[in-house]
Amino acid sequence: MLDIPLLLRVHVDAVIAAQNDMRIDMGVCDAIEQREAAGKPAAMSAPHLPKVAGIDPTVPAPAHTATPHPGIPTAHPAPGALIQDRLAGWVSDLTTLHELTERLARTSTLDDALHELLRAGAALVGAPRGMAFLEPADGLGPTVTVGLGLAHADLGTLETVPRSATSYGRLLDGLPGGPLPERPARDGPLPEPPAPAPVAVPDLLGDEHLDPRHREVAARLGFAASYAVPLVTESAGRLGAAVWLYDEPAEPPERRRHLVGLYGQYASEHLARLLELERGRANVATITEELLPTRLPRVPGVRLAARHHAGPRGGGHWYDALPLPEGALGLAVGSVTGSGPSALAAMGRLRASLRAYAVMEGEDPVAVLSDLELLLRLTEPARSATALFAYAEPAQRKVVLAGAGHAPPLITGERRAEYVETSLSAPLGMLACWEAPSVDLVVEPGETLLLYTDGLLRRIGGPVDRAFARLHAAAASVPRADRADPGAVADHVLRAVLPGGLPAPAPHGAVPSGAVPSGGDEDEDVVLLAARFD
Structure with missing residues (x-):
């Protein structure tokens, strides 16, 4: 016992x-x-316990339900x-x-990633609203601001608050979360600011040190506290900031701060990768636009419009329109194999060469393409290309064209919508000696000639014959009110065959580069050149 x-x-x-x-x-x-x-x-x-006969010392003592002795501690x-x-x-x-x-990793654009960042952060810190800012410290852009639970007018109202008075503004400007360091009494540099850290303001309305405008806007929009985190990576530096807004005075506990900090680190790395891709695509799109005509010529008797969208990898699809002697007009579309910078460079050389040949012998499209094929075979034997060149005389509404492995043009008007019958021909660079007959046609007044590349057919998706049928149906369904404007005709055709439509055209008539939603291959370029004859 x-x-x-x-x-x-x-x-x-x-x-x-x-x-x-x-x-x-x-x-x-x-x-x-x-x-x-x-x-x-x-x-x-x-x-x-001692070993006694009949007693097993390994058997535990039976449990007692009686109240333990006061001297025995409670378990x-x-x-x-x-x-x-x-x-x-x-x-x-x-x-x-x-x-x-995992949800964040599935986003492929900066805008989608920022929205997902706000939704996930709101769940982690327990705030219903927020804002995310993308402002890379290198100043190369792009600059993006998105909101969660805030209308566009609310974002505008928040912009009226002095930037340095907000927690996220100080993070974006690379300032510490606390008060600014005071300058020493004697001359000397300011102390090095600490690394950006999350900034919590648990009571916006009750903090007398805040800017009065900040408190006024907070009261108007109905938020009483905020929690801001920086978006920073070691390689890319400061990318931006995210802030979440509470309806009542509050701040996230330490455990949730740790979670949102870990998530913010991963989100920053993901945003840095998307930013690099976005900048690469923008550079390719800029180079592509610079290699294409900056404006379309004005020739009596014909009106022109062009629509061009570069794929994310920068394909070598192009178009051209140049005035020729005696009031003639040269129209061309084409594409080179491959993608990326090398394809863009080859496209630029091919387009420049075709312009030179068109000036010298544009009235004979077969000769123009033959010279172009010889140049391509001698200078770039490992590359092939498709091209279509048309020599138009707007005064007589006559067109002579020849194609090398290219899709046939399409004529649309009040009385007809049909493909031009062209002979089957090989792409440039595929045969030892290219040759194909030309085609003569007469365009009726008010009809529009549509030239396009095979990238449009691939964007449409499905079998080739079905893509041709959809394109023909789109051209035949152009409203009567739009037939007088070649730009409206091109926009209607593209809206009909590519779900989602297109952005507004640029001032000179060419559509800015960008992705076009479709059911087909979104990596392909889209080129559509429309010529309406009076």
């Missing part, structure tokens, strides 16, 4: 020691190892329960981060 209190005292000491160990911030494996190590001495130090929770609770919390946090980062 005297051994029972001693046995209980020893086990209670072991439990208390294990609990003290759990109060220390340690990993799960370290806690388990210490628990196992601490269990052995406790078991060894416990007294053992504490088992140390394993505390470890399990902490481990379950860590697993839950990791699962949440995994799900949120």
Whole structure:
């Protein structure tokens, strides 16, 4: 009987020691190892019952329901329960981060990524509204601002607050979250500002140190607290900032701050990758536009309009229109194999060569394409290209054209919508000597001649014959009110065959480069040149 209190005292000491160990911030494996190590001495130090016949000392004593003796300490929770609770919390946090980062990784544009960042951050910090700003520190852009739960007018109202008075504005400008460092009494440089860190303002309306305009806007829009985090990477530097707004005075607890910090680091890296891709696409699009005509010529008797969209990889599709002697007009479309900078360079050389040949012998389209094929075969034997060149005389409404592996043009007007019958020919650079007959046609007054590249057919998607049929149906369904404007004709055709339509045309008539939603290959360029004859 005297051994029972001693046995209980020893086990209670072991439990208390294990609990003290759990109060220390340690990993799960370290806690388990210490628990196992601490269990052995406790078991060894416990007294053992003597070996008596008929008594098994390993059988535990029966549980008692009576009230314990006042001298015996009350049993504490088992140390394993505390470890399990902490481990379950860590697993839950990791699962949440995994799900949120997977959703973010599926975004492919900066705008989508910023919206997903706001939604995920709002769930982590428990705020219903927020804003995300993309302003790279290198100044090369692009600059993007998106909101969550805020209307466009609300974003405009927030812009009236002095930038330096807001937490996110200080993060965007690279300033520390606290007050600005004061200049020393003697002349000297300001101390180096600390690295950007999250900024919490738990009570906007009650903070007398805030700018009065900031408090006024907060009261008008109905938010009372904010939490801002920087978007920074080691390689790209400062990219922007995100801020979430609370309806009541509040701030996220330490655990949620840690989670949103980890998520913000991953989001910053993802945004940096998308930013690099976006800049690369923008550079390719700029080069593509510079290699194409900056404006379309004005020739009596014909009106022109062009629509061009470069794919994300920068294909070598092009168009051209140049005035020729005696009031004639040269129209051309084509494409080169490959994509990227090399294809763009080849496209530029091919277009410049065709212009030279068109000036010298434009009235004979077959001769123009023959010279172009010879040049391509001698200078770039590993590359092939398709091209179509038309020599038009607007005064007589006569057109002579020849194609090299190119899709036939389409004529649309009040009375007809049909493809021009052209002979089957090989692309340039495919045969030792290219040759194909030309085609003569007469365009009726008010009819429009549509020249396009095969990229448009691929963007439409499906079998080739079905793509041709859809393009023909789109040209035949042009409203009567739009037939007098070649730009309206081109826009109607593209809206009919490409779901989602097109952005507004540029001032000179060419559509800015960008992705065109479709059911086909979105990497392909889209080129459509429309010539309406009076």
